[in-house]
Amino acid sequence: MTHSQYIFGFHAITSRLRQHPDSIKEIYLDTNRHDQRARDLMSLAETTSTRLILCEQDRLCKMTGTTRHQGVAAHVTKLRRYATLEDLLEGLTEPALLLVLDGVKDPHNLGACLRVADAFGVHAVVVPKDRAVGLSATVHKVASGAVDTVPFFAVTNLARTLRELKEMGLWIVGTAADAPDTLDSVTLTRPLAWVLGAEDGGMRRLTREACDLLVSIPMSGSIESLNVSVSAGICLFETFRQHSQRTGSGLNVPAPKNAV
Numbered sequence: 001m002t003h004s005q006y007i008f009g010f011h012a013i014t015s016r017l018r019q020h021p022d023s024i025k026e027i028y029l030d031t032n033r034h035d036q037r038a039r040d041l042m043s044l045a046e047t048t049s050t051r052l053i054l055c056e057q058d059r060l061c062k063m064t065g066t067t068r069h070q071g072v073a074a075h076v077t078k079l080r081r082y083a084t085l086e087d088l089l090e091g092l093t094e095p096a097l098l099l100v101l102d103g104v105k106d107p108h109n110l111g112a113c114l115r116v117a118d119a120f121g122v123h124a125v126v127v128p129k130d131r132a133v134g135l136s137a138t139v140h141k142v143a144s145g146a147v148d149t150v151p152f153f154a155v156t157n158l159a160r161t162l163r164e165l166k167e168m169g170l171w172i173v174g175t176a177a178d179a180p181d182t183l184d185s186v187t188l189t190r191p192l193a194w195v196l197g198a199e200d201g202g203m204r205r206l207t208r209e210a211c212d213l214l215v216s217i218p219m220s221g222s223i224e225s226l227n228v229s230v231s232a233g234i235c236l237f238e239t240f241r242q243h244s245q246r247t248g249s250g251l252n253v254p255a256p257k258n259a260v
């Protein structure tokens with residue numbers, strides 16, 4: 001198993017530099033980039049005493065396996081922050097909120113899910129080890145830094161993990177476009193794990209059976225289902241909204257223009 005990898009893109013690398021500078025072995029920057037973004041990155045690298053190497057575009061393409069690296073890549077060690085999900089849950093001082101993805105294969109979808117997970121205060125994202133995308137360089141790029149802020153667990157047996165989470169007091173809420181209960185009809189302020197399915201087949205049977213409840217996001221168009229990251233965003237926003245309402249923390253949403 002490899003303990004290091006390359007990540008790319010300004011957001012992903014700046015975030016890693018801010019959150020975990022010690023995990024960066026070196027940064028590679030396109031020798032032709034002299035713009036403000038490149039200068040900001042160079043000064044951040046200097047502040048954190050991180051080695052920065054100027055190199056040609058070709059080398060960046062080879063390192064990252066893509067041409068969409070934005071002229072910057074970093075060789076990093078993989079982060080290990082919690083030994084187990086149980087460790088993480090035991091340390092929480094607020095109701096647990098997990099995002100479980102049952103076999104998401106597209107790195108763009110996983111990256112977007114991590115990004116919304118960060119936005120709405122998810123404590124961890126959980127995925128199965130097999131037949132699912134891991135934290136690849138593309139996921140780092142799409143997640144815009146959320147890989148470094150949201151703990152990520154790849155588990156061997158997802159259905160078993162869901163049963164263990166249930167024993168730890170979490171409510172397991174699965175999602176499917178054809179579920180009879182709708183998102184707006186459920187109270188989401190207790191400790192819970194949202195479970196979303198894969199792009200092609202949705203949740204697997206055993207995953208579905210491990211859920212306490214299945215809910216759907218009401219839709220009025222002609223398409224049968226939403227993209228998984230869009231669904232995650234909607235479910236997590238509703239959870240965040242209900243928590244804010246309950247604690248009175250408010251959502252900081254500006255009043256509509258025509259409000260009287």
Ligand SMILES: C[S@@+](CC[C@H](N)C(=O)[O-])C[C@H]1O[C@@H](n2cnc3c(N)ncnc32)[C@H](O)[C@@H]1O
Nearest residue numbers: 175176177196197201202216217225226228231
């Ligand atoms: C692209 S959909 C999967 C569609 C798949 N054909 C199926 O049979 O479920 C990916 C995931 O997004 C979520 N999802 C999509 N549309 C949804 C909806 N209207 N309500 C609830 N969840 C939805 C579910 O978690 C689903 O498994």
